[in-house]
Amino acid sequence: MSSLRKPQPVPRRDFLGAAALMTCGATLGLATVGMARLPFPAVIAGESSKIKIGRPDDIAMGEERWVPSARAFVFRDKDGVHAISGVCTHLGCIVSRAPTGFACPCHGSRFGPQGEVTKGPAPSALPWLEISLAPDGQLVVDVESRTATGSRFRV
Amino acid sequence: MVASIENTPSALKTFAENLKRAPIRLRESVFRHDWPDTDRTRSQAVFANFFLHLHSTRIHERTLRFWSTCGMGVGALANFVLLTVTGILLMVYYKPSTDLAYQSIKDITFIVPTGQFIRNIHRWSAHMMVVFVLLHMVRVFYTSAYKSPREFNWLVGMALLVLTLGLSFTGYLLPWDQLAYWAITIGSNIAQSPREVTDAIGVTRFFDPGGLQKRILLGADTVGQEAVTRFYLLHVMVLPLFMIGLIGVHFWRVRKDGGLARPADEPGTPVRLLTGQTVSFAPAPEKTYGLMALVRGKTPQVDRGPEHTITAWPNAFYAEMAVLMATCTICLVLALIADAPLKEIANPGVPENPAKAPWYFLGLQELVSYSAFMGGIGIPTLVLLGLGLIPFLDSEADTGGLWPTSLTHRLLIAGSAFFSAFVVIALLAFTIRFGWLRSWFPHIPQLIIIVLNPGTLLVALFAEFSLCIMNRYNSTRAGAVALFTCFIVAFVILTYVATVHRGPNWSFYWSRSQWPIH
Structure with missing residues (x-):
């Protein structure tokens, strides 16, 4: 069984x-x-991430300017125009220009002139932003974009 | 005599009679008893009333001694009630929109009668609630009141602590001023900070919990209208509902777990009650009581509470009213002295400098200034996990309810406090003077800083210290005391340094007068 x-x-x-x-x-x-x-x-x-910042001729050679709408610093030198984001990579405060580069007011991050981290809690460098030319001849900064440090938009 | 002849009175007459008796019958249908004025009827009233039923009819005499609870739990509830009432009043005028929010707060401040005062009360009782909830936790811990069978209620209490902080945080955005905007920008980026880790190991494209958390909080990439709507919803609806539910569970468990944790009764000296009455207690008889045992009269228990208990009405009610009144008084005085701040309208282009969170988050902000992920998410999670596990890892039997009295125990607490203070101050001083890894090796991988920063170092040192103490005293309770004391002291010192000594660009200053022009 x-x-x-x-x-x-x-x-x-x-x-x-x-x-x-x-x-x-x-x-x-x-x-x-x-x-x-x-x-x-x-x-x-x-808002759209693409911000017009004016005609290339509006920016004088060697000039740097803060563009509040794009939250970015725009520079022009002999190689062209480039933009460095002014939003701290740590927790999103707006950095200000300091003699040695950029300084963040919130948690003390410091960045070098190319946006590289020199001090503080920021996990990465300030990104360089892509620049293009709009049909109306104005420069456009895409605040969401990333481009290689040192690359310039030739004008 | 018409009525005596007719057996059934006319319907009209009955109607008139009913109309006359309606108020009395309404009252009887609600209360079902007269105004209670004896211990027996009062006990029945407490037993039969939905709201009073929160109390047992008799409570242990120890429950009402000041140093048993310091009134912190009831005080926290009192603050919650104050916050609910003033919050509803503020909602009459507040408009949750980026265009109107700031102006509506200005209206409340300058135009609405008593508006500013109500807002002050709301703000101060929010601060007080955080303090009371923290002190309540400290009391429960040091009196060992979290031990079996109260483990679960310790967890519910922690959930209430988190909800309290969440309510404060969500309320912070609503005025839409500079303080609000930047604190929430920082807060939501802390929610996003797991990206620091996923970026470091390069998987953010496939797995991005940080981005998801920020997206669900803000509904957008930056703080704006969507964020205001969501924070408003959380602040006035979602979190308070959870809060009320969990407060109910918390209180219910207090009763079901046998009331306040307390040591075994010992027949002793008579106790003077708040009512002025003095009672002494008979040794507890070996039997259970029904309501019958509460009858005042010629029983063997005349004027003696059985088992060291006294009636909840009026004794506990007096005590609770006293705490409620004291809380309201402190809050009103503070609201008269200091106005709730309102900075300039939110400006996404210019951060506050320094941008500081409310004081109870400043300890975390100090840690965040070493690593966003570790300070904002990693370490808080570890601390909550550690606190939550305390009742399960320290299971040494103890009835609880007594503050530590033995010299060994007190020395242990003092020693732990000293150790924690020394380590925290030393590490802060070192970091402020010499910087940290990034200042010495600019190209160091971020992952190393996430793992090794002053915050994680503190946690590791505290854990190590706690294990040493546990081994030395051969007691899990000793380990828990060491760990808890370390964290409380560290919290206080970090909060103090961040509040007082951090200035523009989060640099260290001895006093505000040294702040540079910025």
């Missing part, structure tokens, strides 16, 4: 109960996933 017990059938009541419970769970789970989708809009509110 086999000592194996005959598999017991699952009582109908238990099966239905478990099925109902799982249905509830699945419904709630799916609803939660759906709701978690809501706080992330398909289009991010806010």
Whole structure:
């Protein structure tokens, strides 16, 4: 005689109960996933990341200027125009120009003249921003972009 | 006599009679008993009333001694009530929009009758609530009140601490002034700071929890209208709902876990109550009590509370009212003395210098100035984890309820405090004087700084110290005391340095008068 017990059938009541419970769970789970989708809009509110900063001729040779709308420092030298982001890579404060480069007021990060970190908690250098020319002849800075340190836009 | 002849009175007459008795019957349907004026009826009233039922009808005499609780828990609740009331009043005028928020706060300050006063109260009781909640935690820890069976309530209490801080943080943005804008910019970038780690190991493109956290907080890439809407929603709706729910669970568990933690009863000297009455206690009989045992009269327990308990009405109610009144008084005085600040309207182009968070976050801000991720997320998570695990890692049996009295115990606390103060001050002084890794090796990988910075060094030293103490005293409680004391002292010192000695560009200054022109 086999000592194996005959598999017991699952009582109908238990099966239905478990099925109902799982249905509830699945419904709630799916609803939660759906709701978690809501706080992330398909289009991010806010300004365009591409900011016009004026015609190349408006910036004098050797000039540097702070462009508040782009939150960036724009420089012009003999090689061309370049822009360095003024948003601290640590926690997003606006850096100011210091004799040795840039200084952040919030947590004491210091950057060299090329934007490299020299002191403080900033995890990375101030990014150089991509510059292009708009059809109307104005320079455009893309504040979301990154370009290699030292690269210039020839004008 | 018409009425005596007719068996059934006319409907009109019944109606008139009912109308006359309506107020009385309404009252009876609500309260179901007369004004209670004996211990028995009062106990029944407490038992039968939804709100009073929060208390058991009798509470232990020790519960009402000042040094048992210092009134901190009830005081925190009192602040929450104050905040709810003043918050609703402020909502009458406040407009959660970037265009209107600042002006509406100005209206509240300058035009609305009592507006500024109400805002002052709201601000001061928010500060006080943080203080009370922290002191409450300190009290519970040092009186060992977190021990079995109260482990879970310790966790609920920590959730309430986090909610309290969350409510403060979300409220900070709403005035839309410079302070608000920059504190939230920093705060949301701290939420994004796991990117510091994912960037360092180069996986941000595939796995970016930091960006996700910032996105869900701000709804955009920068602090703007979406952020104001979300913070408003969190501040006035989501967090308070969680708060109320968890406060309910917290209080319910206090009752279910047997009331305030306390040592075993010892028949002793009579106790003078707040009501002026003096009671002495009979040794506890070995039986359980129903409400019948509360009858005042000729029983073996005449004028003696069984098992060192006294009636909640009026004794506990007096005490709670006293704490409520004291809290309100302190808050009103502070609100009369100092106005809630309102800086210039938010300007995304010019940061405050120095941009400081509210004082209870300044300890963290000091740590953030070494590494955003470690200071803002890594270390707070470790501290919360450590605090939460305390009741489970230190399971030495103790009824709790007593402050440490033995010389060994007190020396341990003093020693830990001294160790912590020494280490924190030494490390701060060293960092301020000589800088940290980045100043010496500008090209050092960020990952090394994340792992090795003054903040992580402190945590490691405290953990090591705590393990040494645990081994030396051969007691997990001793280890817990050492660790908790270290963290509290470090929190106080870091908060102090960041509040008083950090100036423009987060540089160190002995006093404000040394700040440079900026």
